[in-house]
Amino acid sequence: MIIVDGTLKRRLAVWLLATVGVLGAFLLIEAYTSAHRAADRAYDSQLEAAGLTIAEAIQWQDGRPIVEMPAAAFQILATNQQERVFYAILDATGREVTGNLDGTVTPEWQRAAQTGPMWMTVQHYGSPIRLHGRELTSAGWESLDPVQIWVGHTLSGRDALASDLFVRTLTRFLTMVLLAGLLMLLAIRTALGPVRRLRQLLRQRDADDVSPLYARVPGELYDMADALNALLARQREGRDALLRFTADASHQLKTPLAGLQSTSELALQSERPDDWRQALETVHRSAARTSRLAGQLLSLARLRHAEEARLATVDLSVVLRDTVMEWAERDIAQHHDLGLGSLPETPVRIQGESWSLREMIGNLIDNALRYTPPDSEITLSLERQADTVLLVIMDNGPGVSDDLLGRLHQPFERGGRQDTQGSGLGLAIVDSIARRHDAVLSVHSAPGHGLWIGIRFPLLPEET
Amino acid sequence: MRRWLTGLVLLCLLPLGTWAQDRKPLVVEAALDRQVVAPLLDAFKRAHPDIALQYHDRSTLEVDRRAREVRPAPDVVISSAMPWQLARVNEGLAQPVDSAEARDWPAWAKWRNEVFGFTFEPIVTVYRLDLARHMIPPTTHADLHTILTTQQELLRGRVTTYSPGRSGVGYTLFQQDARYSPRFWDLVAAMGAAEVNLEDNTQAMLDGLTEGRYWVGYNLLGSYAMHWAQDHPKLIVQVPQDYALVMMRMAFVHRDAPHPTAAKAFVSFLLGIEGQRILAGSTPLFSVLPGVIGPYTAQRLRDQVGERLYPIPINASLLAFVDPLRRKAFMTRWNREIRILEP
Known part of the structure; x- marks a missing residue:
């Protein structure tokens, strides 16, 4: 009884899917984070450029920083995605000299910016924005106080770029999976070719053909083909034994039967009752022997083929x-x-x-x-x-x-x-x-x- | 008269009960003369009989204050004070309009799909015919500077322009002028020497010119001036030949608009073919869309004065104009330059 237990295609597909699923999950998580990192890097440099442009315009007059805000800085800040822009220039006391951040920059951030340029994503009136702060020490005639420049913008450009990068990675990945699947189907077809050839070879055989198989098979199929050949060899032996037994049995039965025939013919040609009696005795002995032989054959056959x-x-x-x-x-x-x-x-x-x-x-x-x-x-x-x-x-x-x-x-x-x-x-x-x-x-x-x-x-x- | 008739027709067409109950209100705060845009408003009422439009015509400062402070907020805010409009949008006071008209609107005339420049008004110089009898009328900024210095005695007290301190539009125009050429400050100095009269709005300048108090006005809104000059043949409107600024009225739907659907329908109407056609045919506000045909279109203006039209860009750079420090610096310089040639 041969039970179909799934198909090789399905098994391979399950393995492929499992591999792709696990690897793909890692890959896509990585792709997602790196897409956001790349987008942040690209847009952070815009923030930095805007900050530097503003820094360039700062001058000191009467002990206070004076800035003629460069229009270009706003366009750099807004980027081609038309972000909403935020900026503030803070003097040494943390007072907003100019800007539209309305005190969003906390004293902690200001202290952090004193040690180096700051980058952070914060909530501003309910929407997330990216902020960049840097401190500037510029010389004036009366004052040497540091000035902090804070610039920021909304995230739609970053999100758009990140999702664009991510979608591209996703598309590439899915295309690869699809191609891998198709290649797998092709590979299965090719790999199962020898099995199909073997099947054809077996189907084409005559019912009583038990000669060994002659086929080219890959290494993995050698064991099966060899087992098939061994099975055929055993069948061949069994059949040969059966033929031999039948021939021998016929031969064994033929000899006493021929004796019986010749004895009875001789007796029939004779007119003497003594010859008849002697022939009858010979016939009796021979029949007994033949009967025993037949009995033994029968019991042997029964033993060999009995349930x-x-x-x-x-x-x-x-x-x-x-x-x-x-x-x-x-x-x-x-x-x-x-x-x-x-x-x-x-x-x-x-x-x-x-x-x-x-x-x-x-x-x-x-x-x-x-x-x-x-x-x-x-x-x-x-x-x-x-x-x-x-x-x-x-x-x-x-x-x-x-x-x-x-x-x-x-x-x-x-x-x-x-x-x-x-x-x-x-x-x-x-x-x-x-x-x-x-x-x-x-x-x-x-x-x-x-x-x-x-x-x-x-x-x-x-x-x- | 025509509006009257329209109203009468509407009254007859609509059963009074539904008219009172079912019409959705729509509040528009605009720094745009009601008389000038009346044909547009009438067309909107015809296209949307279910919307009860309340149109309030106010100064730019008042419109800005109402957009920021008054609640319930207006549905639609329209103003010619471009930097302030953009600042309000940058603050997040606008909401995007996602209609087909808004999407198809030229990219250079909108920002974030939230605020739209829907008119195309050239900034012009206006002079009286009296001036032409005494000198060659100015066709460029340089010409104006020349006559101000050469005909100083004749023109003393007869020159007018916007007050940058009291008018947002004037301030914006002068900022933009200063961006284009440092010689602008020579012009300011020359106007100062000619004892320039600073006015709050174009209409005041036109009145002065009509009465003969002024002979020449600088940086007037071409839309109002051209409309006015049709009935006042003594006034000549000159689009400067070296460069002409173009001001655009900016409209946005307020973030807290109580009636956002009606508000978006109104803005979409302003930007649609129908609205722009009325703008081009029945108002002097000039249509922005290149496909629209009429006496007042950006395309026709370009055909007349060449390519030297410089629209004030609708982008983040406008925010620089409302920066308090920059404004202070500009005003300091203005006040210094305008007095620099005083005897």
Whole structure:
């Protein structure tokens, strides 16, 4: 089930927006303050120029400052934005010699202006104005008193300039964001190109085409393509195994059936009842063997393709004892020494399916009976370890060579022997059942020392 | 007579009840002769029958005092004392007018979209024909200076001009004259030597000229003088040929106007095509707008006297004229110069 969880575009867009939002907030705050600073710098220099122009016109006469206010100073003050203008000339006692500030300049400001030029934004009759004050010591014939010049104007020019600067920055920023967004869309399209190509490649494949992919992919997609290829390889293996199994199974069934056909043909050509009886006995044996083979194939197929095992708590030692007892009584076991080895005294509880466990042990015993000479010893035992239990079956038969050991559990593998009546499916079934129980099958053998097969089951934790 | 008729027609047209109750009042304090602007006021009343216009014609000083002190404030303040008008606007006593007419008004004739120069009145020299019989009449400032020095005996006591101390308009004109040429002070000295008579307003000078007391008047308002000269053929109006100052009446809507809507409608009417056309056709106040056609337009004046018209600029530099120190310095110099050639 594939669930669509958003899109890459949306994820990238969210990230871009978040980045742009945070960065943009900082940037715009900075732009706002710096726009106002720039506007203040530009207009403050006008205030300074106006102040200097007035300073130039100050003269002393009869111990008092006399100023013929220069008209230009007012135009500089008003700027091209036609600000309302304010000015005052204060003598050493703080008295307004001339001007229109009407005592707005406080004694504190005057003291501050004594140390250097002053710049401040203040409220004047309800509207904010920018004020600049400077003290001037000019020489006269009678007096050397300092004079303070205060000039100011309203802020509409500054505000207009600042907002103009700010709007420009804002426009640039928004254009950049827009371009970045468009580029991002383009980049996503380009970046997702290989994915689209891969998709196309997969869509174009035939349903049963499981050959590896050949595609050029960027590094980030290598893992996915590699995983796809691994999946295809496993499917290929599975399909090959299935085809092999089907071919082998057909072949195995074909041989006894052909025998049956030829035996019955021979019997039909004969007129003698003795031949008929002998043929019937051959047919009976062969049919029994074929039936067993079909049964084993069926159980193997069921095990391999069955639904999940229905596991329950099972005492493995009870299952083992019952199965060995049952087999010991069968005819086929009469020529062998089949017996139980050591069993733990306490119950060995595992998570398991008792029918398949019985089937597994039966197959192990059956295999041992068929591939060892008569009078061989076959011993089954259980060995409890830390959190596992090991089921062992060993015989003192001829064993198998090392190069065969790894293949023993594959279907139709007879351990290099053609002299038995086995189907070669026994260990394959054992292996399948072991897998169903999360158990591990291991086989050891040394030629002349018999075969050792161990199956390690995980133990259920002890009940407290 | 015409106003009478108009009033009668209005009375007939409007039902008396609504006329009394629904009309919004509008108070205009103006330093502008009612008789001169009557056609404009009548046209406004016709265009806005719902507004009850109260037009008060006062001196510049009184208009300024009322704008500053009297409450409830007047709605519209009109004055020819340009520096004082600008000072009041700079104090924040005006409010912006944002009508289409105000926006389209030429930038050189307005300040902050709050105060508007809506007339274009040249400053002229007026002389009697008697003067022309004895000497070549003056066409420039230099000519005037020449006849004042060469014909001193003949002209003694027969020269008149504004009193800078008692008239705001006169003071402004002399300040502006002094800005243009230092020889202005020679002219002042020469007028002083000719025992110049200082008058409070143009009308007083025109009366003196008409009666024959004066032969030549300097710095008269051309609007009044031209209007007057039409009925008094013995007076000749001369627009100076070297340079002629141009005075503009300035109007603003008071910040505390009780009826701001009506006030803005009035100012917009003054600045609109209709108002300016009446200004150009039916008053001698001269229209500022270049597109307006009539006998009294800035354009026509320029065509007649050339480009030597120098409007007193409507900008912050006017504030220098009302600076008390500068005014004091100017008056000190005036008083010194006017007596400097006394025997």
